[in-house]
Amino acid sequence: MDLREIQRLHAQLAPDSMIIDLPRQIAALPAPADLTADAKTTTLKLRLPKAVPVARRSLVAVAIAAVVAMAGMGAASLYKSVGASSAHDVKKTAAQPQSNGSERPATEGPAVAAATRPIDAEPPHPVALVPMLTGKDVASGSPIGLTADQFKNSLGTTSGPAAGATANKAVPPVSNDDQRAAASPIHQARHDAEAASQASTKPATSVTPAQAAAQPAAEEQASQQHATPARTHSYRHRSHSRDEQASDGDTGSAASKKSAPANRAGSNEVQMF
Amino acid sequence: MKTELNITLIARGCAITGDMVVDHGISFFGLLDGGIISTQGLLHIGEGGLVKGSAQGEHVRIDGRVDGDVHARGSLEINGQVSGDIFYSGTIRLGPRASLNGTLKRVARMLTIEADSTPDEGPIAGPRLDDVKGLERAESNVTELSRAKA
Numbered sequence: 001m002d003l004r005e006i007q008r009l010h011a012q013l014a015p016d017s018m019i020i021d022l023p024r025q026i027a028a029l030p031a032p033a034d035l036t037a038d039a040k041t042t043t044l045k046l047r048l049p050k051a052v053p054v055a056r057r058s059l060v061a062v063a064i065a066a067v068v069a070m071a072g073m074g075a076a077s078l079y080k081s082v083g084a085s086s087a088h089d090v091k092k093t094a095a096q097p098q099s100n101g102s103e104r105p106a107t108e109g110p111a112v113a114a115a116t117r118p119i120d121a122e123p124p125h126p127v128a129l130v131p132m133l134t135g136k137d138v139a140s141g142s143p144i145g146l147t148a149d150q151f152k153n154s155l156g157t158t159s160g161p162a163a164g165a166t167a168n169k170a171v172p173p174v175s176n177d178d179q180r181a182a183a184s185p186i187h188q189a190r191h192d193a194e195a196a197s198q199a200s201t202k203p204a205t206s207v208t209p210a211q212a213a214a215q216p217a218a219e220e221q222a223s224q225q226h227a228t229p230a231r232t233h234s235y236r237h238r239s240h241s242r243d244e245q246a247s248d249g250d251t252g253s254a255a256s257k258k259s260a261p262a263n264r265a266g267s268n269e270v271q272m273f
Numbered sequence: 274m275k276t277e278l279n280i281t282l283i284a285r286g287c288a289i290t291g292d293m294v295v296d297h298g299i300s301f302f303g304l305l306d307g308g309i310i311s312t313q314g315l316l317h318i319g320e321g322g323l324v325k326g327s328a329q330g331e332h333v334r335i336d337g338r339v340d341g342d343v344h345a346r347g348s349l350e351i352n353g354q355v356s357g358d359i360f361y362s363g364t365i366r367l368g369p370r371a372s373l374n375g376t377l378k379r380v381a382r383m384l385t386i387e388a389d390s391t392p393d394e395g396p397i398a399g400p401r402l403d404d405v406k407g408l409e410r411a412e413s414n415v416t417e418l419s420r421a422k423a
Binding site: 007011014015 | 319
């Protein structure tokens with residue numbers, strides 16, 4: 001019998017010694033991984049019920065904090081509004097004595113009256129009793145906009161009193177298709193070309209000053225006659241005619257100046273089409 | 274709290290005269306002229322061991338030879354020679370080489386302890402016990418070693 005055998009024998013019959021060392025004993029035990037996973041789940045299950053009251057308390061605390069914060073924000077906004085209104089009133093009261101002393105009772109009066117005024121319990125006036133609108137009410141007010149005819153008339157008046165007078169004279173009443181055709185821009189361009197050729201030929205001939213003075217007047221009338229129908233077509237034509245009228249004011253080199261606007265108008269028309 | 278396993282080994286070739294009292298297990302392979310008491314653990318009289326006296330223990334295993342009474346409060350396993358009375362209160366096992374020469378009694382646990390050798394007396398009271406035993410032994414049939422020598 002060797003020593004190990006003796007030791008084993010004594011260990012079998014050794015006095016019971018209670019060793020409470022669970023961690024070491026559990027660590028010494030052969031534990032599979034599944035058991036450890038179960039232990040983890042059990043620990044989670046054990047921890048969850050413990051965490052529920054904590055979470056509930058924290059939620060309650062957060063809710064209380066949120067309510068208090070919202071109340072504080074509301075109170076702050078009310079305080080700001082009240083302070084602003086009071087400051088505004090103070091400014092008003094401070095500024096009013098400087099401006100006018102008689103207005104202060106008038107401004108403070110309604111505020112006090114609004115606060116102490118008895119409630120008006122009378123029924124409101126029915127709508128049917130309100131007086132109907134009449135033409136006078138509409139006429140009395142300033143016109144909001146212009147109608148199409150008013151706009152055209154305003155365009156005619158803005159060209160100047162002299163031009164307006166000449167336009168009133170020169171614009172022939174468009175009665176039939178021939179006149180409409182004559183007033184068309186194509187026809188007008190042809191007439192302008194003819195007028196330009198005539199103007200270029202005329203200065204070559206010896207003309208007396210009286211004839212020269214009379215001729216521009218006649219050509220001016222002709223150009224106005226050609227130009228005025230264009231006003232009915234577009235506003236831009238009118239601007240060209242206005243240029244022509246402005247150029248008509250110059251008496252010197254009338255023929256050369258009149259031919260250029262005609263050509264320019266014709267070129268514009270060609271470009272448009 | 275862990276209590277270390279303390280055992281006393283009396284190897285072959287060791288001869289002791291007197292009583293031995295240990296509070297833990299003991300394996301005895303030598304020669305003892307006296308009694309042996311083990312309060313806790315295993316009292317093992319190994320093969321070739323000889324105890325000329327009484328043997329008391331919690332658990333007693335006798336593979337050698339005991340010339341005296343045997344008291345076992347717990348388990349008792351005998352695979353050797355016992356010349357004396359056997360008192361046990363737990364279990365008893367007899368091996369193929371067991372040789373009993375005495376009475377075998379199963380008693381209560383408290384009675385397994387000899388009335389003369391109370392724990393209060395301890396080793397100091399040993400000589401007086403011996404004196405008493407000597408008187409008893411004088412009346413008994415057992416031949417004492419000392420008498421034989423004389």
